[in-house]
Amino acid sequence: MPIEQRVVSGPKIGGSNKIGGGSVSATPAVEAEKPAKKSRKKLLLIAGAVVLLAGGAAAYLLLGKGGGEPAAEPAPVPGAVLTVEPVSLNLAEGHYLRLGLALQLTEEAGEEAPDTARALDLAIALFSGRTVAEVSDPATRDALTAELAHQLAEAYEGEVMDVYLTNYVTQ
Numbered sequence: 001m002p003i004e005q006r007v008v009s010g011p012k013i014g015g016s017n018k019i020g021g022g023s024v025s026a027t028p029a030v031e032a033e034k035p036a037k038k039s040r041k042k043l044l045l046i047a048g049a050v051v052l053l054a055g056g057a058a059a060y061l062l063l064g065k066g067g068g069e070p071a072a073e074p075a076p077v078p079g080a081v082l083t084v085e086p087v088s089l090n091l092a093e094g095h096y097l098r099l100g101l102a103l104q105l106t107e108e109a110g111e112e113a114p115d116t117a118r119a120l121d122l123a124i125a126l127f128s129g130r131t132v133a134e135v136s137d138p139a140t141r142d143a144l145t146a147e148l149a150h151q152l153a154e155a156y157e158g159e160v161m162d163v164y165l166t167n168y169v170t171q
Contacts, residue, residue, distance in 0.1 A: 045081035076161045077107040084116045086167040089124055092131045099123060100167025103152065121162070122151045132170050
């Protein structure tokens with residue numbers, strides 16, 4: 001004997017005609033609406049929590065920390081200026097650069113002058129091999145000087161705060 005299977009589905013389009021003689025309850029439609037409301041409530045709760053956290057963080061930074069600015073290290077106090085003897089550097093295409101430096105030391109460096117060999121080594125590595133056009137351009141020269149000052153501050157661990165070019169001649 002063949003087995004008959006019946007599939008009971010929700011209300012059909014077009015009215016209340018039901019197939020199979022069974023009745024479909026209205027609870028599935030109500031249950032379908034509840035998850036949508038729950039997800040909306042969750043979304044509103046999460047959004048509210050984010051707004052509260054952001055407001056609390058802003059209030060903490062503005063009111064609790066004295067204006068929200070991080071505690072900055074005090075600027076180093078300038079000390080003596082140490083002059084380094086000029087050196088001739090090889091540039092590209094057989095040209096030369098005569099480079100003289102002066103190191104602006106910090107007050108923390110003390111009275112004993114640091115060894116200038118590291119400063120010369122960094123300057124030689126940075127300026128050597130460049131073209132005359134590069135080292136003659138004022139913008140490039142300023143960028144190279146700023147990079148050298150940064151490298152010197154790291155190499156001398158806060159004893160050098162700036163560098164000045166005292167001799168700068170190309171040939």
